[in-house]
Amino acid sequence: MCRWAAYRGEPLYLEELVxxxxxxxxxxxxxxTRAKTPTNGDGFGVAWYGDRPEPGRYRDILPAWADCNLKSIARQIRSPLFLAHVRAATGGGTRRDNCHPFVHENWSFMHNGQIGDFEKVRRPMETMLGDDLYAARNGTTDSELIFLLAFHFGLREDPLSAFADTIGFIERLSFHMTGSALVRFTAAFSNGRTLYAIRYATDRRAPTLYAAPMGRGQGYCLVSEPLNDDVDTWVEIPDGSAVSIGEEGLDFVMFEPGNSIALHPAREAI
Amino acid sequence: MCRWAAYRGEPLYLEELVxxxxxxxxxxxxxxTRAKTPTNGDGFGVAWYGDRPEPGRYRDILPAWADCNLKSIARQIRSPLFLAHVRAATGGGTRRDNCHPFVHENWSFMHNGQIGDFEKVRRPMETMLGDDLYAARNGTTDSELIFLLAFHFGLREDPLSAFADTIGFIERLSFHMTGSALVRFTAAFSNGRTLYAIRYATDRRAPTLYAAPMGRGQGYCLVSEPLNDDVDTWVEIPDGSAVSIGEEGLDFVMFEPGNSIALHPAREAI
Amino acid sequence: MCRWAAYRGEPLYLEELVxxxxxxxxxxxxxxTRAKTPTNGDGFGVAWYGDRPEPGRYRDILPAWADCNLKSIARQIRSPLFLAHVRAATGGGTRRDNCHPFVHENWSFMHNGQIGDFEKVRRPMETMLGDDLYAARNGTTDSELIFLLAFHFGLREDPLSAFADTIGFIERLSFHMTGSALVRFTAAFSNGRTLYAIRYATDRRAPTLYAAPMGRGQGYCLVSEPLNDDVDTWVEIPDGSAVSIGEEGLDFVMFEPGNSIALHPAREAI
Amino acid sequence: MCRWAAYRGEPLYLEELVxxxxxxxxxxxxxxTRAKTPTNGDGFGVAWYGDRPEPGRYRDILPAWADCNLKSIARQIRSPLFLAHVRAATGGGTRRDNCHPFVHENWSFMHNGQIGDFEKVRRPMETMLGDDLYAARNGTTDSELIFLLAFHFGLREDPLSAFADTIGFIERLSFHMTGSALVRFTAAFSNGRTLYAIRYATDRRAPTLYAAPMGRGQGYCLVSEPLNDDVDTWVEIPDGSAVSIGEEGLDFVMFEPGNSIALHPAREAI
Structure with a gap:
């Protein structure tokens, strides 16, 4: 099980969260201490937005706690919007290309969860990608593939709807290919302006997601698990919902997989 | 807390233990599951004896479970005498030079434990080393320094006595420098012919050490913690003892720190 | 431009060549000194055959000259058949999965050369792979993909013919997709019994290939470039030829791309 | 031979130089192309000053050209004062702790050159360090040791004089220990406000040093070798001189080793 934290608000040193x-x-x-898997030693990454539309990113495959570069970078860089992730691999080798956050154009994405029987649906999922997105696939994880598929399904235009369609597509594809479907998906992503998070699982057992105000003004932090024991601070975001954090603060909506996308394109490709 | 396993006997593929x-x-x-520290993700190493007097060695700073090279090497190499170690750093950065086993000449060494207040006695310990041993120090761990000091105290001639003198020296030096002394030391080492292990702690709380017959003939395995739940197989080696495994099987002796070495050389150097 | 060396004969320590x-x-x-590219610092790898059908392998992304593990392993391991490669990336990021030799089942493969406009034919080439071979693709290089396609074209049954068909297929596919075709291919590969090498380029400008007797008996060494200045020792293998080294010594045959494989399966998949 | 570049002026994206x-x-x-050594693949590092007194730093042991993290960080971070270095090892293993720039407190330092017969003077040089500086030594290079010794000789109070005394001390120590002395030293260093560089060699064959105005206002760039072929832009700083770049622009002074420091402290320690 991976862990992550994301922030949007007044510029904050990365180290405060990371x-x-x-x-x-x-x-x-x-x-x-609370993890279901023993540890998160399979790499880490941070993506932060600064002066440019696209984020900066630093990833490595060492355990995060052993990385002096991360300590120095997190202590030096201040950002109004950043994502940080530590990995416990469920699939995909331990290498930089498999470390979150994934970045494409000005978008960043990180994920805790998995696709059941991913090896059986991986190839048809990859077949769905247009040539540009196919060429942008560098690693072997289900997470990166979900992220790239979301572009296919309109991430740039309507982010939450794009992920709804992506997850709906994966569920139907899985069911079609294997007779059952399981997507567990607690993810954060951003275009550099708004920070989004989704908590959803086919079996209603999605990894946890919490939010808390942070810093001055309308700053918020989203985490896969509370970062401290001050339980009152953290509000659990329920399964089947999404949040977006922008200039106006935090918005909350229901989230369910879209069913508008038919399987036909994939079926042809299989 | 680190973990380790060592073997001497009929040639065995490293993978069987590693x-x-x-x-x-x-x-x-x-x-x-039984560890006091959460995990052992700070690097690993194996040293094995083959056709040459000095051992081969492979170390890296990835978590061992993520390393494909280790899997391939351990599956391919068969050896009658090898040491394997996974690290949870207590001090010394995560880098290859700080990963066990340490190798010098034909000797290999690995260790679970620590020297209390090591930073206060590190410099006078390093001052004790002759120029050749000083030049052989590549990392910053207490473990490597204990190993090099053992050469100073006669490792090549009488291994157990050399470590007794080394530990005795460190205890007296610590007491002299800081007013108290604590050495916890559960270590295995070899010259390529005999496999040795020592379990000792100043406060009688040495990390555990177990032995079990393994493979055919007079083969034995030594481990910091039992590798499986077949409890009857593993014999715990008590605190304050040492074992040596050679052609004739396993020998067991009492071990206590030597007191023959005065502090004067160190005192001059301080 | 990459460099490589391969050996088959009486068991030899890897260090002698590597x-x-x-x-x-x-x-x-x-x-x-003779290289067209400035250096070969983008990783390295060795694969060697021992007691098991499949080879052992060690790869890393450091410059080979800086890797202590490689020095120790090459000094320790003796093998009757091994391949070694240093990489200067033409495409595909610097990561272990992109380092040669590639290994699949009991086969190993390494390559110097490239496919022209690879990014344009990569996807249809990957589409040709059966599901098992598709799942075995871990990296992003053209070299790994040629190797996996060779399985598709019968590597296990008739190795030279399989590579002839693979290269012929790639040339026709390139021509079909881009209007021109260029494959430069100087490669060595083995099943653990016979060592093969091929030198071929569409434009007759294939990277060099040399052979020399080595060690006692029927031992031979194949290299991308002579390893020393003793020019008389090394015989250049001409473009458009293949060699195989087995129990009986070295065999030499002409090599040209096969044209028996139609493009139809790929065309459907595109 | 290493290469480096340093900048002080209006905030500049690191990527423009790096x-x-x-x-x-x-x-x-x-x-x-102009290098005496074939390449600089033994690691790299950047240190940059931002909002805090101490610099941020990123180092790694990959060849710099293969590191995606560096590309992203250099593209994202803008700084008014930074140092960047690529390494071709003359001594000291390839590991992060041996990569420049070195950082201690708010100071950063990088170096091209070497101490002749370093292994013979290393130990007495280390013996000179006070306990705090001794504990701050993480690697094994001569460069880091020169940097730490400069603190001993008053870097915080009078930087150029401190390096003059450091180099004078090393020359006398070398002569005392080995009968000859050779220090080649082309280095840049900073406290976050002023950027300094020194070019000096015992044998008057110091590695080159060039300066050029860069960016708007009083911005300057210092490099070990010109970064482009616009030869008129770059002014060569002669052997035996030092430059400092501050608010007021570039200052130039003569530099020669100090001779005020006697060898006695070291002699006692040996």
Whole structure:
């Protein structure tokens, strides 16, 4: 099980969420007291937005707690919008290309969860990608593939709807190919302006998602698991919902997979 | 807390102890169910003896469970005497030079434990080393330094006595420098012919050490913690003892720190 | 431009060809005096056959000359058949999965050369792979893809014919997709019993290939470039030919791309 | 031979000097057309000053041209004062702790050159360090050791004088220990406000050093070798001189080793 944290608000040093000794993501990943998997040592990554439309990114395959570069970068860089992830591999080798956040154009994406029987649906999912997105696939994870498919389904125009269609497509494809379907998906993503998160699972057992105000003004933090024991601060976002955090603060909507996309294109490709 | 396993006997594929899915060192390090520290993701290493007097060695700083090279090497290489180690850093950065086993000449060494207040005694310990041993120090761990000091105290001639003197020296030095002393030391080492292990702690709380027959003939395996749940197989080696495994099988002796080495050389150097 | 060396004969320490200071592959790759590209710092790999049908393999993305593990492994391991490669990337990121030799089942493969306009034919080439071979693709290089396609075209049954068909297919596919075709291919591969090499280029400008007797008996070494200045030792293998080295010594045959494979399966898939 | 570039002036994206395709440090290090050593593949590093007194730093042991993290970071980060270095190891293994720039407190330092017979003077040089500086030594290079010794000799108070005394001390120590002395030293360093560089060699054959105005206002760039072929832009700084770049622009002074420091402290320690 992976862990992640994301922030949007007044510029904040990355270290406050990512590497500080008290209750940061890295500290949590090292001790992993509440985790179902023993630890999160299979790489990490951060993506942050600065002066340019596309984010900066730093990923590596060391355990995050052992990486001096991360400590220095997180201490130095201040950003109004960033995503951070530590990985416990469920599939896909331990290499940089498989570390979250994934970045394409000005979008960033990170994920906790998985697609059931991914190896059986991986190829038809890849076949769905247009040539540009196919060429943009660098790794072997289900997460990167979900992200690229979301572009196919309109991420640039309507992000939440694009992921709804993507997940709906994967569920129907899985059912078609294997007789059952399981997508567990607790993800955060951004275009550099708005920070989004979705919590959804086919079997209603999605990995957790929490939100809390952070910093001054309309700043918010989203996390896969609370970063400290101050339980009152963190509001659990229920399964089957999505949040978006923009200039106006946090919005909350219901989320369910779209069913408007037929399987025919994939069926032809299979 | 680190974990390790060592073997001497009929040639055995490294994978049987190191990487096999059932109850190997790597599997154990990943799940770490009995460990006091959360995991062992700070690097690993194997040293094996083959046709040459000095051992081969492979170390890296990835979590061992993520390393395809290790899987391939452990599956391919068969050896009558090898040491394998997974690291949970107590001090010294995560880098190859700090990964066990350490190798010098034909000797290999690995360790679970630590020196209390190591940073306070590190410099006078390094000052004790002759120029050749000083030049052989590549990393920053207490473990490598204990190993190099053992050469200073006669490892080549009388291994157990050399470590007794080394530990005695460190205890007296610590007491002299800091007013107290703590060495916890569960280590295995070899010259390519005999496999040795020592379990000792100043406070009688040394990390565990177990032995079990393995393979055909007089083969034995030594481990920091049992590799499987077949409890009857594993004999715990008590604190304050040492074992040596050679052609004739396993020998067991009492071990206590030597007190023959005065502090004067170190005192001059301080 | 990559460099490689391969050996079949009496068991030889890998270091004699791979890491020894005088005229080994690594030394050559570091200084690269005759190379057209400045250096070969984009990773390396060795595959060797031992007691098992499938080879052992060690790859990493450091420059080979900086890797202590490689030095130790090459000094320790003796093998009657091995392949070694240093990489100067023409495409595909610097990561382990893109380092040669590639291994699938008991076969190993390494390559110097490239497919012209690879990005334009990559996808239809991947589409040709059966599901098992598709799942076996871990990296993004043209080399790995040629290797996997060769399985599709019968590598297990008739190796030289399989590569002839593979290259013929790629040339026709390239021509079909882009209006021109260019494959440059100087490769070595093995099933653990016979060592094969092919030198071929569409434009008759294939990277060089040399052979020399080595060790005792019927031992031979194949290299992309001579490893020392003893020019008389090395016989250049001409463009458009293949060699196989087995129990009986070295065999030499002409090589040209096969034209028996129609493009129809690929055309459907595009 | 290493290469480096440093900048002080209006905030500039690191990529303009470090990673841009045209004539950056990385491009130069890859092709290395004028280099005496074949390439600079033994790691790299950047240190940049931002909002905090101490610099951020990113180092790794991959060849710089293969590192996606560096590309992303250099494209994202803008700084008024930064140092960048690519390494061709003359001594000290390829590992992060041996990559420049070195950082201690708010100071950063990078170096091209070497100490002759370093292994013979290394230990007495280390013995000179106070306990805090001794504990700050993480690697094994001569460069890091020169940097730490400069603190001992007053870097914080009078930087140029401190390096003069450091180099004078090393020359006398070398002569005392080995009968001859050779220090070649072309280095840049900073406290976050002023950028300094020194070019000096015992034998008057110091690696080159060039300066050029860059960006708007009083911005300057210092490099070990010109980054492009616009020869008129670059002014060569002669051997035996030092430059400092501050608010007021570039200052130029003569530089020679200090002789005020006697060898006695070291002699006692030996």
């Amino acid at each position: 590497t500080s000794p008290a209750h940061s993501l890295i500290e949590q990943s090292h001790h992993a | 990487t096999s899915p059932a109850h190997s060192l790597i599997e154990q390090s990943h799940h770490a | 890491t020894s200071p005088a005229h080994s592959l690594i030394e050559q790759s570091h200084h690269a | 990673t841009s395709p045209a004539h950056s440090l990385i491009e130069q290090s890859h092709h290395a």
